[in-house]
Amino acid sequence: MAKPVDRAIAEALGRPVQHIGPLSGGCVGEVYRVVLSDGEEVVAKVDFGPDPRLGIEGYMLDYLAARSRLPVPKVLHNSPSLLVMEFLSGVSGFDAQAEEHAAELLADLHSITSYRFGFERDTLIGGLHQPNPWTEKWAPFFAEHRLIAMGKQAVDARRMNTNTLARIEKLCGKLDSLIEEPDRPSLIHGDVWSANVLAERGRITGFIDPAIYFAHPEIELAFITLFNTFGNAFFRRYNELRPIRPGFFELRRDLYNLYPLLVHLRLFGGGYLSNVESTLKRHGC
Numbered sequence: 001m002a003k004p005v006d007r008a009i010a011e012a013l014g015r016p017v018q019h020i021g022p023l024s025g026g027c028v029g030e031v032y033r034v035v036l037s038d039g040e041e042v043v044a045k046v047d048f049g050p051d052p053r054l055g056i057e058g059y060m061l062d063y064l065a066a067r068s069r070l071p072v073p074k075v076l077h078n079s080p081s082l083l084v085m086e087f088l089s090g091v092s093g094f095d096a097q098a099e100e101h102a103a104e105l106l107a108d109l110h111s112i113t114s115y116r117f118g119f120e121r122d123t124l125i126g127g128l129h130q131p132n133p134w135t136e137k138w139a140p141f142f143a144e145h146r147l148i149a150m151g152k153q154a155v156d157a158r159r160m161n162t163n164t165l166a167r168i169e170k171l172c173g174k175l176d177s178l179i180e181e182p183d184r185p186s187l188i189h190g191d192v193w194s195a196n197v198l199a200e201r202g203r204i205t206g207f208i209d210p211a212i213y214f215a216h217p218e219i220e221l222a223f224i225t226l227f228n229t230f231g232n233a234f235f236r237r238y239n240e241l242r243p244i245r246p247g248f249f250e251l252r253r254d255l256y257n258l259y260p261l262l263v264h265l266r267l268f269g270g271g272y273l274s275n276v277e278s279t280l281k282r283h284g285c
Contacts, residue, residue: 006034009034009077017034017036018036018039020033041087042086042087045084045085047080053080054079057083057209058075058078061075062075064207069105071088073208074086090200092198093194094230098199100234100236106189106220110220113184113185113186117185118141118213123213128267132145132213137181142175142179142256147168160276168276178255186215188214192223193226221244222257255279
């Protein structure tokens with residue numbers, strides 16, 4: 001039987017828990033705002049299920065903290081079933097100043113590069129497995145390890161049929177002519193939607209719930225447009241720092257957004273299938 005959450009946190013940190021209350025968010029486990037006996041506030045994620053994987057999120061946060069200037073919560077305890085992080089102030093609402101700051105932070109993150117696409121280990125997105133084998137070219141990586149891999153997960157979960165997966169595979173066969181190779185693979189956060197970004201007084205205070213790997217940075221920009229995380233102020237400032245190549249908004253962002261649409265289809269089903277099929281139809285698949 002799993003030990004109570006407050007006891008698990010107290011044992012991990014060596015300090016008693018004064019107060020604990022639920023927080024919204026997170027696709028894996030339960031999330032709590034915790035006040036320790038000395039008054040320090042922390043955030044705890046708990047997963048006492050049969051296959052806990054919170055350690056992967058802790059690893060990604062540590063990686064970003066060590067190798068980038070992206071503001072992320074400090075990891076205080078990291079294990080598969082319990083992740084404890086510092087509490088970051090801020091809310092998920094962004095004025096023009098905050099959007100510009102976000103652009104500066106993400107442009108700086110995207111300046112961290114690798115020689116290959118993928119990552120040193122597999123990661124998670126929304127609690128789902130995200131394979132990251134090192135790959136020399138972007139189009140094959142995006143096709144095989146993003147679109148087809150997540151399409152297969154959606155089929156296995158009975159959110160999508162094999163006919164739609166065959167259409168995705170057809171599209172993947174011509175990606176070379178539709179998307180571009182970047183100069184170098186860039187480190188991306190991987191899940192930049194409003195609930196995963198915190199801001200306060202015109203400044204970004206934190207990025208949470210990462211899904212990192214080395215990619216074409218356009219896939220990050222595309223996802224930002226999918227749920228309108230940021231608007232014109234963000235893209236104007238980002239373009240000043242890292243010019244966005246012609247054709248991104250008109251063609252490539254819809255292709256890149258197939259991946260988060262497939263993620264949401266796998267997680268939630270519903271209307272995301274029609275969004276996936278509409279994109280495939282626009283590209284003759």
